[in-house]
Amino acid sequence: MTCKIIALMFHRVEDQSQHYSHEQFSRYLSYLKQHFPIVVPGDPLPQDGIAICLTFDDAYFDFYQFVYPLLRQHQIKAILAVSPYYIVEETVLDSASRLAVPYPQGMENNLHQTKVPFCTWQELQEMxxxxxxxxxxxGYKHANLASKTANFQEEVIISKKMLENKLRTQVAYFIYPYGKMSRFAHKMVSSVYDYGFRIGSSLNQGWDQKRKMIYRIDADPLWTEMRPIDDRLIKQLSIKYWLNRLRRK
Incomplete structure (x- = not known):
């Protein structure tokens, strides 16, 4: 049997505009840690059963403020997706002001400069x-890579080089903005990254090293309502996996 991996997609865990509470997220993370191994690509997998991969999009400041301490506390790993264009070097703004920018407005109206709702380069370096x-x-500017007008060189190649140069770390994963992609985009991504993560609303049958593709599911309905990852959900995600493969998505 093959270990099945459910990659969970998060954005914010503290956002008053959506009534998101980091205390609720903390309880859900404790539930996940208690019931499943939590892994990133390259980690050893159990022979069967379910493993969880945690992914967080956009690098909003609440990840550094609330999620990062929980990862250290529970000694578990997560993947943080960063668009370099929106990152500033450092800031003296207080935490409350930075957290007050609601999702997804952080990328609008130059708020990334004036309100600094995303992690700074300094904070990213620490993590x-x-x-x-x-x-x-x-991506560099979080562009939709299903669009033919996207600057693929900038979004795929330049973003990787900038992150690696600024943070002095290997960047092996690409998380598609909006979860969308094209075959052309994934061909480019596959040439320079170990894996591309997209939204597929399904689980994964191990790490797909051949296609370099990892499906994710929207985790907000799970953690905000404390829904368990039970047999019913696993069955639904399994069916969607095979539908995705039949449709070559």
Whole structure:
């Protein structure tokens, strides 16, 4: 049998506009740690059963403020997707002001400069130096790579080089902005990254090293409502996996 991997997609864990609470997220993370091995690509997998991969998009400041301490506390790893264009070197703004920018407005109206809702390069460097946070590219300006007008060189190649140069760490994963991609985009991504993560609403049958593709599911309905990862959900995600493969998605 093959270990099945469920890659969970998160954005914010503290956002008053969506009534998201980091205390609730902390309880859900404790539930996951208690019931499943939590892995990133390259970690050894059990022979069967379910493993969980944690992925966080956009690198909002609440990841550094709330998630990163929990990862250290539980000694588990997560992948953080970063779009370098929106990252500033450092800031003296207080935490409350930075957390007050609601999702997904952080990338609008130059707020990344004036309100600094995302992690700074300084904060990202601290996390990249730790054992618990793997940095992934998330495009340079978070462009939709299903669009033919996207600047693929900038989004795929330049984003990787900038992250690696600034953070002095290997960037082996690309997380598609909006979860969307094209065959052309994935061909480029596969040439320079170990894996590309997309939204597929399904689980994964191990790490797909041939296609370099990892499906993710939207985790917000799970953690905000404390829904378990039970047999019913696993069956639904398994069916969607095979539908994705039949449709060559």
């Amino acid at each position: 990249a130096n730790s054992h618990w946070v793997q940095i992934a590219a998330h």
